[in-house]
Amino acid sequence: MGRLCFPRCRLMRIMGWLQIILGGLVIVVSLASLYKFYKAGFFLHNEEICHHFYGVDDVYEVFDVRALTDRIGEVLDKMEKLQEKLERSVQDLEKHKDELDKTSITRLEHKRFLEQEVIRPLHSAHLSLRQIRLPRIANSTIKEEPMINTFIIEEIRKYISPKENRVGKINIYGTERIYNTIGHACTLMKKELEEYMDYDIGSYCKDDWNLAQKLMVSGCDPLPRRRCLTRASKVYQKPYPINESLWKLPDDRNVRWSNYQCRNFQCLSSKNPKRGYSKCTGCFEMEKEKLKWVTNSSLPVDFFITDVLAIKPGEIRIGLDFGVGTGTFAARMKERNVTIISTALNLGAPFSEMIALRGLIPLYVTLNQRLPFFDNTMDLIHTTGFMDGWIDLMLMDFILFDWDRILRPGGLLWIDRFFCYRKDLDDYMYMILQFRYKKHKWVITPKSKDELYLSAVLEKPPRAI
Ligand SMILES: *[C@@H]1O[C@H](CO)[C@@H](O)[C@H](O)[C@H]1NC(C)=O
Numbered sequence: 001m002g003r004l005c006f007p008r009c010r011l012m013r014i015m016g017w018l019q020i021i022l023g024g025l026v027i028v029v030s031l032a033s034l035y036k037f038y039k040a041g042f043f044l045h046n047e048e049i050c051h052h053f054y055g056v057d058d059v060y061e062v063f064d065v066r067a068l069t070d071r072i073g074e075v076l077d078k079m080e081k082l083q084e085k086l087e088r089s090v091q092d093l094e095k096h097k098d099e100l101d102k103t104s105i106t107r108l109e110h111k112r113f114l115e116q117e118v119i120r121p122l123h124s125a126h127l128s129l130r131q132i133r134l135p136r137i138a139n140s141t142i143k144e145e146p147m148i149n150t151f152i153i154e155e156i157r158k159y160i161s162p163k164e165n166r167v168g169k170i171n172i173y174g175t176e177r178i179y180n181t182i183g184h185a186c187t188l189m190k191k192e193l194e195e196y197m198d199y200d201i202g203s204y205c206k207d208d209w210n211l212a213q214k215l216m217v218s219g220c221d222p223l224p225r226r227r228c229l230t231r232a233s234k235v236y237q238k239p240y241p242i243n244e245s246l247w248k249l250p251d252d253r254n255v256r257w258s259n260y261q262c263r264n265f266q267c268l269s270s271k272n273p274k275r276g277y278s279k280c281t282g283c284f285e286m287e288k289e290k291l292k293w294v295t296n297s298s299l300p301v302d303f304f305i306t307d308v309l310a311i312k313p314g315e316i317r318i319g320l321d322f323g324v325g326t327g328t329f330a331a332r333m334k335e336r337n338v339t340i341i342s343t344a345l346n347l348g349a350p351f352s353e354m355i356a357l358r359g360l361i362p363l364y365v366t367l368n369q370r371l372p373f374f375d376n377t378m379d380l381i382h383t384t385g386f387m388d389g390w391i392d393l394m395l396m397d398f399i400l401f402d403w404d405r406i407l408r409p410g411g412l413l414w415i416d417r418f419f420c421y422r423k424d425l426d427d428y429m430y431m432i433l434q435f436r437y438k439k440h441k442w443v444i445t446p447k448s449k450d451e452l453y454l455s456a457v458l459e460k461p462p463r464a465i
Pocket residue numbers: 138139140141142
């Protein structure tokens with residue numbers, strides 16, 4: 001028996017020890033939570049509890065005890081199940097001792113068992129325990145995060161709970177805690193958000209960027225961050241050098257196509273009725289893109305980059321291109337040594353991937369949010385193909401004021417082929433002209449019988465105040 005028994009006996013010994021350790025842990029956890037409850041006044045008399053937890057002036061007014069109890073219960077449950085499982089395995093081992101000696105569990109199976117059945121659940125229980133937060137008893141000014149009770153999924157609750165600095169220190173921002181932000185409209189899309197946040201911490205995420213984008217454009221923006229590994233193309237190739245990448249369709253292998261209708265860049269051609277997207281058709285055809293802003297077009301609303309830059313020679317160095325596209329404006333400006341950040345959403349086609357693979361910077365933002373740039377910083381804002389006659393006037397007002405905020409005095413706002421119905425033009429013109437920018441270029445031409453194009457280059461004046 002001696003030699004044969006050796007690995008089995010060791011396994012059993014390990015199991016035995018684990019069982020003892022776990023048992024100890026469960027007891028400690030139970031005691032700790034009891035103690036915390038006790039401190040939180042859980043064992044007061046009934047009226048006192050009511051007074052304590054629901055009193056008007058009290059901190060517990062907004063603190064969800066039930067949710068906390070559930071969380072602790074969940075952890076205890078996990079540990080108990082784990083313990084049972086281990087006990088059962090040990091008993092099984094005892095029972096089938098003889099057979100076991102003949103058949104054999106490989107070391108690999110042993111390792112897998114420990115990893116999957118023991119270490120992982122233990123780790124998740126441990127994390128859950130660490131994440132449980134009781135309100136500070138002593139300080140009645142601290143309140144529980146109000147949105148926390150909207151969500152049941154633990155990972156969302158963890159995300160939106162403010163993270164206190166460690167040991168009472170003030171952080172680099174001079175605040176005591178960090179709030180992760182989440183769009184208020186997330187509460188309207190609980191089901192989708194919970195689906196999005198349902199993953200195993202540290203493992204691979206689902207291939208669901210399109211769900212994320214749907215949440216974002218529907219107003220769940222900002223979206224919570226996740227603690228899973230994003231998927232990438234299995235056959236990612238190194239990108240082309242910058243002297244080639246600007247005007248070349250990227251390697252198909254560098255995009256994950258699974259959530260697009262197309263499976264390669266050729267398929268995105270405007271001639272293909274099954275290309276899967278409708279904004280900026282033709283933007284994936286480099287021969288066409290090469291003509292934009294540098295060659296005469298049939299319409300007087302198309303200005304040359306040369307002419308616009310000549311308004312402020314040498315002054316335009318950085319800017320934002322707000323629209324839907326594949327980065328061609330930024331590519332042309334790069335050739336002029338101007339750095340342009342292009343906004344991009346993947347509306348049916350890999351716009352962000354394409355811009356990045358061309359060697360340019362895609363900024364993945366929606367219309368919902370304040371732009372992530374400081375006041376008076378940009379030399380240029382160019383916008384095309386995005387804002388047109390569908391946009392609500394109030395929304396447009398908020399957006400235009402935000403653009404005005406980030407544009408520096410003397411900076412240029414280039415509105416490129418804005419279009420709307422004839423009857424709406426006055427409203428939109430008022431919105432644009434209210435800022436009293438200097439008009440460098442201003443052209444209106446018919447688009448169709450009822451529609452008009454407007455292009456303009458305007459300069460933000462200095463503000464004396
Ligand atoms: C309670 O918190 C407030 C603000 O967070 C702080 O100013 C105050 O000093 C705290 N009081 C105690 C007793 O810790």
